[in-house]
Every structure is written in C-alpha cells, then in structure tokens.
Amino acid sequence: MDVWRTPEDIPADLGQSVVTVGVFDGVHRGHHAVLAETVRHARTRGLTSVALTFDPHPATVHNPDRPVKLVATLDDRIDRLAAAGIDAVFVQHYTLEYAQASAESFVRNQLVDQLHASLVVVGEDARFGKDNAGDGALLTELGHALGFDVILLNDLGEPAGRRWSSTWVRELLAVGNVEKAAEVLGRPHRLRGKVVHGFQRGRELGFPTANLKGEELGEIPADGVYAGWLVRDVPMTNAAEYLPAAISVGSNPQFDGVERTVEAHVLGRADLNLYGEDVAVDFIRRLRPMVSFESVDGLLCQMDEDLRNTALALGVPTAGRVDPAEVTAI
Template identity: 65%
Template sequence: MEIWKHPSDVPSDLANTVVTIGIFDGVHRGHHAILAKTVAVAQEKHSYAIALTFDPHPRLVHNPDEKLNLVSSLEDRIQRLESAGIDAVYVQHYDLSYAELSPNDFIQHQLIDELHAGSVVVGEDVRFGQHNSGDGVFLLHEGTRLGLDVYLIDDLCDDDGRRWSSTWVRELLSKGDVGGAAHVLGRPHRIRGIVQHGFKRGRELGFPTANLTGNNLGEVPVEGVYAGWLVQKVPGTDANVYLPAAISVGDNPQFDGKQRTVEAHVLGRSDLDLYGEEIAVDFIEWLRPMVKFDSVDSLLHQMDEDLRRSAEILGVPVAKRVDPKSVTAGINLHLPR
C-alpha cells in the first residue's frame, strides 16, 4: 500500500479513483462497511481505492486544551486500512489554514484535482469544509454537477440499534470493558509505545515487566489488571510476535506510586530485552481492579493467580513467577523468523 502526504506524492497518471474520507479512528465495524464499499467500487472500475485521512485529529486542532486520546495511532490506523484492501492512504496534515477550505474547494481541488477522484464513498454523517458546512446532501448535489459518483453509506448499528463509533469504544474502555471494545472494533484494543526503564520492582518480585508511560500511548483502559498480548515486531521484517501477558494499568498503589503506567509481564519469560523498543499491547479481558494489599505476600499470591487466569484466558500453558536472578534485560533477544 502507498502512503502519500503531499500532492506531489500522488501519481499523476491516476484517473477515476475511488476515494473515501474520514479520520477512521479505531477503524471500527462502522468503518469496515465504508471501506468494503470503497474497495468493491474500485475493483469494479479497475481503479485505485484511496482513503483520505487527517492528522492531527481536527478536534485537537480546534480545541487544543481538550483531552482526547485516539483509539488507534496513525501507524495502526494505516495498517488497518491496508488490511481492509485500501490501495493508498493520503494523510492530510490538518491545521487551521486547511480548515478554512470551502466545501466546493475541498471537492474540486483535493478530491478531483489532487486525488483524481471519479467516485467518493462516505458515511451518511460526513462533514467537510469550512465550519463542517459540507455534508452528504451537498456532496451528492456537487457530484451530479461535476460528474462525480457519490455513494452515501447508511450508519451501521449493532443488534440493539447503537451506532458503531470510536466514542462508544472510549466509553467501554473507561469501564475496563475491553471485550466490549473489541466487539465494536472487530479486534482487540491496542495501544503502542516505547518501553521505558521503571523502578524494577516487578523484576525483584519475579514479574519483570515492559513499562509504557506518557500521554502518547492512545486510549488506555481504566486502571486494573488485564490479560492480553505484548506484540513485538520481528527485526528486519513486517512480521509480529504475539507474547501472552498479564497487564497492569495504574499507579502501583502497593508502593505508593505517583505515575500511571502500563506494565506488561510476558508469562514465564525472563529473557526479554525490550528497553527503548516500540511495542504494542493488545487488551483481551479485564481481570480485577487495581488495589493495595495488606502485605507484599498477599500481592504475590494475587499476582500468581493473575498469571494463572491470564494463561487460561489466552489459551497458553500456565507460567509461574520467574527467578529474579534469571532476568537478562540488557541482552538482545534474537527472535526466530
């Protein structure tokens, strides 16, 4: 799949492309239908299927003080669009100057002149142009005038009639319902970050962890302990390794922690060296709230149970806590290809 960020990146010999428009945060089930239609129309017309997306999120540009964590990073968003069959993604840098583009100019200059659109596929709630003044009805009208085929896709809902949305995903994650979030997304919720050095308390207790901190991880579920997967890229390839993990989200109340972190312990492994490496964490199931225990022994007993339940949920062999002396962080791990 091709990734374009400037008009000059777009091949000049393209014609009659099929373009879909959206932020596609999370690339959830509602997006899937729009993307499937985009790909189908492109195949029918023997043309390119293009997704026009925006970075940073427009809400963060218009309301810079707003706290908004994206459900998925731009990298994950692009990967999901590729998996859906999209041929190229145009990542439009969004700023206040771009936001002043009129709906007419957006259609003529960006969709037709820059992206060579012959067809556009969008959800019925589409908004575009200055002050979001362009909508589906306007797009249909202008499409007829300009010879642009426009496909408006009805909102898709679950069996109870609720519309699939990234807002719904955030709502579920705020309750720790990562299973529900996976239902809306069509896959487990994922965050991504760089592994940082921590206080190494987990290592000392036999539970070495990969620690993620900061405000750029994405939408982190509510504090608690989860079963999930640590996803590590195989060096030099596009392949990933999925490692079963028990994951804690919180500020470590047992040791009076002050900073909220995401700590993933790969079950039974003491040989991982992940410092400075970008990893992803997939959340599968909520296990329990984050609480302070009466003693470290009580904490250890509960953590042993967390390992057992995580292994059971993930369908892998049960692993016990590791010998702290066996932890080899600092030694490169060479994963099999």
C-alpha cells in the first residue's frame, strides 16, 4: 500500500479513484464496513482505492487544552487500512488553516482535483469543510455538479443497539471493559511503544516486566491487571511473535508510585531482553482492579493468582514466578 503525506507524493498517473474519508481512529467495525465498500467498488471499477485520513486528530487541533488520546497510533492505523485492502492512504496534516476550507472547496480541491475521485464512499453521518458545514446531502449535490458518484452507508452498529464509534471504545477502555471494546473494534485493543527501564521491582519479586509509558501510547485502559499478549516483530521476517502476558496498568500503589505505566510480564520467561524494542500489548480480559496490599507477601500471593488467571484466560499453560537470578535483561 502507498502512503502519501504531501500532494507531491501522489503519482502523476494516479487516474480516477474511489475515495473514503475519515480519521479512522482505531479502525473499528464501522470503519471496516466503509472500507470494505470502498475496496469492493474500486476493484469492480478497476480503480485505485484511497483513504483520506487526518493527523493530528482534528478535535485535538481545535481544542488543544483537551487533546484526544488516540485509540491506535498513526502507524497502526495505516497498517489496518492496508489490511482492509486499501491501495493508498493520504495522511493530511490537519491544521487550523486547513480547517478553514469551505465544504465545496474541500470537495473540489482535494477529493476531485487532488485525489481524482470518481466515487466517494462515506457513512451517512459524514461532515466536512469549515465548521463541519458539509453533509451527505451536500456531498451528493456536489457529486452531480462535479461528476463523481456518492455512496452514503447507513449508520453502522450493533443490531438495535449503539453505533460503533471511537468514542464508544474510549468510554469502554476508561472503565477497563477491554472485552466489549474488542467487540466494537473487531479485535483486541492494542497499545504500542518502546520498552523502557523501570524500577525493576518486578524482577526482584520474580515477575520481570516490559515497561511502556508516555502520552504516545494512546488510550490506556483503566488501572488494573489484565490478561493479554505482548507482541514483538520477528527480525528479518514479516511475522509477529505473540507472548502470553499478565499486564499491570497503573501507578503501582503498593510502592507509592506516581507515574502511570503499562507493565507486561511474559509468563514463565526470564530470558527476554526487550529494552529499547518497539512492542505491542494486546488486552484480552480484565482480571481485577489495581489495589494496595497490607504486605509484599499479600501482593505476591495475588500475583501468583494473576498468573494462573492469565493462563486460563489465554488458554496457555500455567507458569509461576521466575528465578530473579535467571533474568537476562540488563
């Protein structure tokens, strides 16, 4: 899949295309329905399918004091658009100046002149242009005037239920309901980041962890302990390795921590050296809230139970604590 970040990146011989437009944060099931329709029509017509997306998130640009935490990183978004079958993605750098374009100007200058749209596929609630003045009716009207077709898909969501949306995913993650979030997304919620050094308390207790932290992680689920997978790329291949992990989210109240982190302990592994490596963490099930215990022994008993429950949730063999002396990470 091609990724274009400036108009100069667009091939001169692009020809006509089928275009869909959206932030596509998380690329949830509603997005997938729109993308599938875009790809289907592009292939039927023998044209290029193009997804126009925006970075940073428009809501963050318009309200910088209340930035939106993304459900997925831009790189993951691009990967998922590729997996959906899209031929090319235009990542439009979103600014307040860009947002001043009228709805008609956006359609004429970007969709038609720049991306050569012969068909535009969007959800029926799509809005565009300055102050979101453009809607499906205007898009259809402009299509008749400028020579492109329009498909407006009906609101997409659960039967007789709520519409699938990134907002819904954020609400579910805020209360730790990663299982329902996975239903909306169509896959487990994922965080991606670089493994950094922590206080190494887990290593001393027999639970070495890969630590992720920072705003760039995106939408972190509510504090608690989760069962999930640590996912790492296999060098020199396009494959990924999924390692069963007990995942702790929070500030570590047992040791009076203040910084919120994501710590993943891979079951039974003392031989992993992940520092500096970019990894992903997939959340499968919330096991319990984050609490403080009266003693370290009480914490250890609960962590042993967390390991057993993680193995049960993931359908993998149970593993106990590792020997701190065998941990190879430095």
